[in-house]
Amino acid sequence: MSEKTSTELATTDSFSEQPLYPLPPHRHRLTDTDPRAARRAERQVATMFVLSALLVVAFVAAYVGVDVRTTLNLGPFGVVNASNLLLGLTMGGAILLIGIGAIHWAKKLMSDEEIVDERHPLGSPKEDQDEALAEFQTGLAESGFVERKIVRRSLIGALLLFPVPLIVFLRDMGPTDVNVLRETLWKKGDRILVDITLQPLRPEDLIVGTLVSASPEGLNEVQEIEHTQNARAKASIILVRMKPEEIRSQQGQGWDYQGILAFSKICTHVGCPIALYQQRTHHLLCPCHQSTFDLADSGNVVFGPAARQMPQLPITVDEEGYLVAADGFQQPVGPSFWERG
């Protein structure tokens, strides 16, 4: 037995009567030999089942009796909703006790007979394999697949062409109309509205150190049309004000308005919205991957995985004194894309 290699074992058809290695002797459980231990195990299993039933009753009682607004202070675990906690504990406990009880029953009390079931080779017996092969050959001859060349060749041609629709479908995965990625809603003269409240802003509304999240005025009209989220996501900006002499460089001459700068809110790395603006350092920190942009220096990257500066929006005021975009974004906002070059 020991001289046989594994390949010989795999190809052999004879099932050996003897196990390949000696089995350890069967040891009886305590519950098999001691009737008192068996009775104890029986009681344990029954107790678990009864407890489970009691927990179900407690579940119903908690459902009926505990007001859903009641809270419990669990010290280090915080303040939790009492109803949720009790319902979860009772129902979870009831299911768990049925499971533990069943396993305990199976392990301690159910029959402890050990059965050896040897693995056998996976391949079919030789005669079955020969028979299947012979049947296949007969079928091949009867179908005329070999003689009828025109049928065979047209079938092969049809099968070769069959994947073409699947390849055509791949076109839908892209490239998309990349102009969608290049453009935002912002255009010359669009008023800058504060997010949520949609109030227009005057320059004097921002003092040095102020941060405002804002959107273009036309955004609400777009909301009925498709791709609202895309339009909103691309057009989100932040406004910050610093002392004009603190601005070291900008992406365009005079793109600020008296020290008020407008930048895209969308990280150029993978597009997280950023508003972690540190007003002393003028750094804008992305919470996703810690890309850091210096807004006092053209929005250039000073740290992190972002490869491109934060696009700046040129701003000015209209004749009524409200802050407006002096032009649209001059470079695509958000993460890089293949066609961007």
Place this chain on the structure above:
Amino acid sequence: MTSSSVRRHKATGLAVLLVGLLATGFGYAAVTGTAQASAPTANASQIEAGKKLYLEGCATCHGLAGQGGSDGPSLIGVGAAAVDFQVKTGRMPLAQPVNQAPRKPPVYNDEEIAALAAFVASLGAGPAIPTAEQVSTENADLAEGGELFRTNCAQCHNFAGKGGALSYGKYAPSLMDATPTEIYEAMLTGPQNMPNFPDASLPEEEKQAIIKYIQNLQQGESPGGLALGSLGPVTEGVFIWTAGLGILLAAAVWIGAKVR
């Protein structure tokens, strides 16, 4: 017609000058008048007491006249609100130069803080300490506060107000211990690296709504059970991959173990 418009009266220039001067004067009075009205009512002795405290505890960094220096920013125009916030939360005076002043028990008592605030407010007009009425959340809209919080505050202070990391050892502090007045003052003055949110861009009622939302967070109720610090997927992931999976593995081992 032509001759009269060309040959102006001698007094015309004088009259224009007079009107201009008067308009400027009244305009200035009106502007400074409102500024004074919003400043806290401080008497001279309080300012004097504040100055004494200032020279002892603050002037080393912020300069003898509050003009600032290499160790501390100028305090001219920061207003009483900034002083009240920084000193009451113990952030000032700073024990040693650090990237970020931590919250600690206040060094000065309320009377001294009021004196300091009065002195710094006298250096230049700035935001006053908000009144109890200003920080009242009685009529505030909690839902709107949540929306405003998520737009303006959550990026740094975390969606549950637990705070978060910034760059170079700086951090946005947890809001769990902040009082309504402190929150209001922080929004108004922008302490340390926090941007400011003046009333013009974030009006008083919106600030009140945000305070109401933060108070709601501070109650700490967690209807979903154990919040694990409300820090998001990292703590939740660590918990479920260690404790959760550990329990499952232990159960599997127990089920498969041989019984004696």
